[in-house]
Amino acid sequence: MIEAGAFLEALQHAGVQFFTGVPDSLLKELCACLSDRLPAHKHVIAANEGGATGLAMGHYLATGSPALVYMQNSGLGNVVNPIASLADPQIYGIPMLLVIGWRGEMQPDGTQIHDEPQHVKQGQITLQQLEMMGIPFEIFQTDISCALTQTRRLLALAKRRSGPVALVVRKQSFAPYKAKSVIKSGHDNEASLPGREDMLSNIVRLLADDVAVVATTGMASRELFEFRHAQNSGHARDFLTVGGMGHASQIACGIALAQPDRQVVCLDGDGAMLMHMGSLTLSAQQRNLVHIVFNNGAHDSVGGQPTVAAQLNLSGIAKAAGYQWVIRVSSGSQLNESLQYALSLGQSCFIEVLCRRGARADLGRPTRTPAQNKQDFMQFLEEVAYA
Numbered sequence: 374m375i376e377a378g379a380f381l382e383a384l385q386h387a388g389v390q391f392f393t394g395v396p397d398s399l400l401k402e403l404c405a406c407l408s409d410r411l412p413a414h415k416h417v418i419a420a421n422e423g424g425a426t427g428l429a430m431g432h433y434l435a436t437g438s439p440a441l442v443y444m445q446n447s448g449l450g451n452v453v454n455p456i457a458s459l460a461d462p463q464i465y466g467i468p469m470l471l472v473i474g475w476r477g478e479m480q481p482d483g484t485q486i487h488d489e490p491q492h493v494k495q496g497q498i499t500l501q502q503l504e505m506m507g508i509p510f511e512i513f514q515t516d517i518s519c520a521l522t523q524t525r526r527l528l529a530l531a532k533r534r535s536g537p538v539a540l541v542v543r544k545q546s547f548a549p550y551k552a553k554s555v556i557k558s559g560h561d562n563e564a565s566l567p568g569r570e571d572m573l574s575n576i577v578r579l580l581a582d583d584v585a586v587v588a589t590t591g592m593a594s595r596e597l598f599e600f601r602h603a604q605n606s607g608h609a610r611d612f613l614t615v616g617g618m619g620h621a622s623q624i625a626c627g628i629a630l631a632q633p634d635r636q637v638v639c640l641d642g643d644g645a646m647l648m649h650m651g652s653l654t655l656s657a658q659q660r661n662l663v664h665i666v667f668n669n670g671a672h673d674s675v676g677g678q679p680t681v682a683a684q685l686n687l688s689g690i691a692k693a694a695g696y697q698w699v700i701r702v703s704s705g706s707q708l709n710e711s712l713q714y715a716l717s718l719g720q721s722c723f724i725e726v727l728c729r730r731g732a733r734a735d736l737g738r739p740t741r742t743p744a745q746n747k748q749d750f751m752q753f754l755e756e757v758a759y760a
């Protein structure tokens with residue numbers, strides 16, 4: 374394994390002075406090091422991977438130095454447009470180094486390392502995606518001398534070709550990192566805030582049996598699945614958006630459009646909302662949609678890195694985007710009262726739930742496959758719609 378600090382020093386020595394991206398669990402040690410050692414203007418956690426690519430382009434235009442953009446391989450889809458339409462050598466020719474966490478890694482013998490369902494396909498096509506975009510890449514070496522050599526080689530190539538290059542990082546490539554300072558994330562009054570799982574349980578208890586629920590990727594979907602299991606109430610009413618971060622609200626919006634007489638509830642996260650925030654303007658038009666965002670100010674599922682949401686009033690943003698009724702709550706009693714009122718309105722509603730970071734250490738994962746989830750959910754939508 375590589376020490377993240379040594380890797381950072383090598384990058385800085387090679388001329389990389391700006392770092393941006395979206396956190397990934399495979400890269401959490403590197404992300405922790407960047408947050409710990411770099412000032413805010415040198416390390417920016419972006420809203421999405423495409424935005425990070427834009428930040429890297431701006432940095433190069435202003436300084437002439439390539440930036441580093443980090444991401445999970447699932448984020449490659451978000452960078453296709455800015456790379457193929459802007460950064461590619463045939464367009465503006467912007468050198469940058471992509472550092473990509475390889476979830477669902479394929480081994481040399483053609484077998485795949487076990488991972489969660491949402492990473493299976495992406496893991497299979499990661500290298501082909503880079504090849505299709507014409508991005509030279511190497512698999513990150515876990516020997517420090519080899520890693521430094523390949524990093525210098527790739528950066529030289531990026532400058533020579535005037536375009537992006539990539540390092541693809543396997544699981545456990547970076548050694549555990551111990552921060553020298555406290556990395557601030559979450560809310561200032563976090564200790565007084567309720568936990569997300571408790572608030573989620575309160576929400577689900579208040580929903581009628583015909584309400585369709587769409588939950589965002591990460592901890593929220595896992596907590597929802599375990600709550601239903603503990604209640605022995607089945608999972609058919611819930612669509613678990615286990616991948617595709619930032620798209621749960623539009624899945625919920627599509628359901629609400631197709632079945633206008635059904636109440637739809639979207640359980641979202643602050644990082645997911647920020648990733649594709651323009652979607653709010655469409656969800657806000659659906660009178661049968663209640664959009665609930667758990668705001669803990671962190672990318673909780675991939676290491677707890679901070680989001681800017683702790684400094685924002687998300688409900689105010691939602692109001693400006695067109696939601697007819699919005700509220701911000703920070704206790705179970707406020708949430709219960711607000712949700713019951715929202716469900717009675719027949720208007721588009723947005724509830725921002727302030728909560729603290731963290732999840733149970735023994736929190737499990739869904740035991741039903743995505744295909745089974747889809748089949749059960751579609752049957753629920755059809756049966757209840759025509760009952």
